Amino acid sequence: xxxxxxxxxxxxxxxxxxxxxxxxxxxxxxxxxxxxxxxxxxxxxxxxxxxxxxxxxxxxxxxxxxxxxxxxxxxxxxxxxxxxxxxxxxxxxxxxxxxxxxxxxxxxxxxxxxxxxxxxxxxxxxxxxxxxxxxxxxxxxxxxxxxxxxxxxxxxxxxxxxxxxxxxxxxxxxxxxxxxxxxxxxxxxxxxxxxxxxxxxxxxxxxxxxxxxxxxxxxxxxxxxxxxxxxxxxxxxxxxxxxxxxxxx
Amino acid sequence: xxxxxxxxxxxxxxxxxxxxxxxxxxxxxxxxxxxxxxxxxxxxxxxxxxxxxxxxxxxxxxxxxxxxxxxxxxxxxxxxxxxxxxxxxxxxxxxxxxxxxxxxxxxxxxxxxxxxxxxxxxxxxxxxxxxxxxxxxxxxxxxxxxxxxxxxxxxxxxxxxxxxxxxxxxxxxxxxxxxxxxxxxxxxxxxxxxxxxxxxxxxxxxxxxxxxxxxxxxxxxxxxxxxxxxxxxxxxxxxxxxxxxxxxxxxxxxxxxxxxxxxx
Numbered sequence: 001x002x003x004x005x006x007x008x009x010x011x012x013x014x015x016x017x018x019x020x021x022x023x024x025x026x027x028x029x030x031x032x033x034x035x036x037x038x039x040x041x042x043x044x045x046x047x048x049x050x051x052x053x054x055x056x057x058x059x060x061x062x063x064x065x066x067x068x069x070x071x072x073x074x075x076x077x078x079x080x081x082x083x084x085x086x087x088x089x090x091x092x093x094x095x096x097x098x099x100x101x102x103x104x105x106x107x108x109x110x111x112x113x114x115x116x117x118x119x120x121x122x123x124x125x126x127x128x129x130x131x132x133x134x135x136x137x138x139x140x141x142x143x144x145x146x147x148x149x150x151x152x153x154x155x156x157x158x159x160x161x162x163x164x165x166x167x168x169x170x171x172x173x174x175x176x177x178x179x180x181x182x183x184x185x186x187x188x189x190x191x192x193x194x195x196x197x198x199x200x201x202x203x204x205x206x207x208x209x210x211x212x213x214x215x216x217x218x219x220x221x222x223x224x225x226x227x228x229x230x231x232x233x234x235x236x237x238x239x240x241x242x243x244x245x246x247x248x249x
Numbered sequence: 250x251x252x253x254x255x256x257x258x259x260x261x262x263x264x265x266x267x268x269x270x271x272x273x274x275x276x277x278x279x280x281x282x283x284x285x286x287x288x289x290x291x292x293x294x295x296x297x298x299x300x301x302x303x304x305x306x307x308x309x310x311x312x313x314x315x316x317x318x319x320x321x322x323x324x325x326x327x328x329x330x331x332x333x334x335x336x337x338x339x340x341x342x343x344x345x346x347x348x349x350x351x352x353x354x355x356x357x358x359x360x361x362x363x364x365x366x367x368x369x370x371x372x373x374x375x376x377x378x379x380x381x382x383x384x385x386x387x388x389x390x391x392x393x394x395x396x397x398x399x400x401x402x403x404x405x406x407x408x409x410x411x412x413x414x415x416x417x418x419x420x421x422x423x424x425x426x427x428x429x430x431x432x433x434x435x436x437x438x439x440x441x442x443x444x445x446x447x448x449x450x451x452x453x454x455x456x457x458x459x460x461x462x463x464x465x466x467x468x469x470x471x472x473x474x475x476x477x478x479x480x481x482x483x484x485x486x487x488x489x490x491x492x493x494x495x496x497x498x499x500x501x502x503x504x505x506x507x508x509x510x511x512x513x
Contacts, residue, residue, distance in 0.1 A: 002330055002331045002334050004327050005327040005328060005331050005350075005390050005394060006331075006346065006349070008327070008383070008386055008387060008390060009349060009350065009352075009353075009387060009390060011383075012365055012383050012384060012386065012387045013352065013353050013361060013365070013387045014349070014352070015368070016361050016362070016364035016365035016367075016368055017352075017356065017361045017364065019364050019367075019368065020360050020361060020363070020364035023364070064266075068259070068263070071259065077256060077259070077260075079260055079263075080259055080260055080263050083260075083263045083264060083267045083268070084263070084267070085495065086267050086268075086271075086495065087267065088495075089488075089491035089492065089494060089495045090271070090488055090491060091448035091450070091465065091487055091488075091491070092448075092450065093448070093450045093465045093468060093469065093484075093487070094274075094448075094468075094484040094487050094488055095270075097274070097468065097472055097480050097481070097484050098270035098271060098273060098274050098484060099270050100472075100477075101270075101273045101274060101277045101477055101481060102269055102270035102273035105283075105288060106288065123266070123267075123270065180355075183357075184356075184357035184358070184359070186357075186358075186359045186451055187450045187451060187465075190469070191469065191472060202357060202359045202360075205359050205360050205363065206359060206363075209363045210363075210455075215363070215364075215367060218360065218363055219360060219363075219364065221360070222357065222359070222360025222361070222363070222364075223360075225357040225359075225360060226356055226357065226360070229355060229356050229357055232355050233352075233355040233356070237348070
């Protein structure tokens with residue numbers, strides 16, 4: 001009974017994962033690095049573009065989430081907190097389309113550009129960032145805030161000098177999770193429309209596989225994606241360590 | 250007074266940023282004529298909403314719901330016993346099993362699903378509903394196994410120990426003591442998995458193509474054909490289950506579940 005879910009995971013995820021890594025080192029049945037050479041030749045710019053869009057998206061997410069959560073930490077204000085949770089419940093595909101039709105009439109050209117993709121990614125992830133940050137900020141003891149307030153610090157100052165440093169570990173975890181999720185984003189950039197020029201890495205994988213039918217190069221692009229996602233995997237591991245310890249006790 | 254103004258300003262800004270794109274969907278869904286460079290549609294109407302009543306739209310909706318129901322049932326049947334074992338039995342490799350069920354969340358799914366599609370071609374599963382159910386099941390199991398493990402772990406073990414002491418078998422203890430106590434968690438997990446499957450796009454697009462169309466895929470196809478209105482109607486319909494859930498369960502849902510929603 002307990003083997004069945006593992007079998008599903010193995011057949012539908014772990015085996016295809018291994019097969020794609022293997023395929024990335026072969027072409028026409030022979031072992032070679034030719035696929036990586038193709039990736040380097042054709043897609044080096046897209047790798048940089050993907051890193052840049054994800055960095056911009058993550059920066060924007062936290063530029064919004066940190067001040068708003070600091071403000072909400074000082075005073076509970078239900079309506080704003082509710083609004084922040086809304087993006088959590090909007091599926092990725094819908095986000096991509098909604099931001100496309102939101103931006104297109106007033107800022108044509110922005111929707112499919114790197115900035116438009118970064119804005120859409122930030123829109124979707126701000127809910128998750130706010131949820132994690134608000135939890136971390138609320139865990140900071142009130143006495144620290146009172147001490148700062150007694151010295152005349154305002155909300156902005158308290159956020160910068162007390163809340164952010166004290167919540168640094170949670171902040172770092174959520175930043176890595178959100179950054180890697182943005183690196184691997186597919187449906188949002190796909191729905192935003194594909195202009196000319198550089199593309200997000202997962203869009204390249206999709207077209208390389210779907211339109212060129214070149215699975216080997218697509219797999220090599222995928223491996224680049226796996227390596228970039230390693231950061232997230234390591235964070236998951238570190239985050240889980242205390243949970244595992246608790247479970248063992 | 251200034252405080253009131255600040256609050257109003259923050260609320261207005263948040264409302265514009267969060268609701269703006271969603272309102273745009275509504276405007277587009279009603280725009281019968283909207284040509285650039287007009288900042289506003291020239292003619293409003295329900296033409297595109299009435300398209301909802303055609304087979305084009307209803308068939309993907311029906312298929313998506315059926316797939317989501319099957320995926321939810323399978324995921325729960327598979328994840329509940331495993332979650333219970335992971336929560337209660339210390340066996341070597343337990344950590345490894347839990348970590349394995351995080352991998353689909355931590356790794357980019359698209360290249361893996363592309364690879365799975367290739368394997369599915371070999372097994373005759375590509376382009377079939379069974380193939381789509383299988384690919385949804387992987388993501389669903391991530392949510393289900395982790396929520397069920399957390400749910401069973403949160404139950405005090407004393408009640409189950411009492412049942413054992415009175416001579417009940419492990420199966421009986423599980424079915425008559427642990428499972429009823431875990432019912433609210435099972436329900437939350439079911440809702441999460443159902444929504445995940447209903448909204449799943451990447452796996453459906455790859456494995457289901459070209460025969461299996463659910464609403465997210467239908468929406469993508471419509472937007473590719475520049476039928477932005479149809480895509481907007483579909484997007485609004487896709488948001489309904491999530492919106493109902495947000496409004497109904499906002500207070501009930503614990504933040505640990507909400508974190509999962511952020512990854513749908």
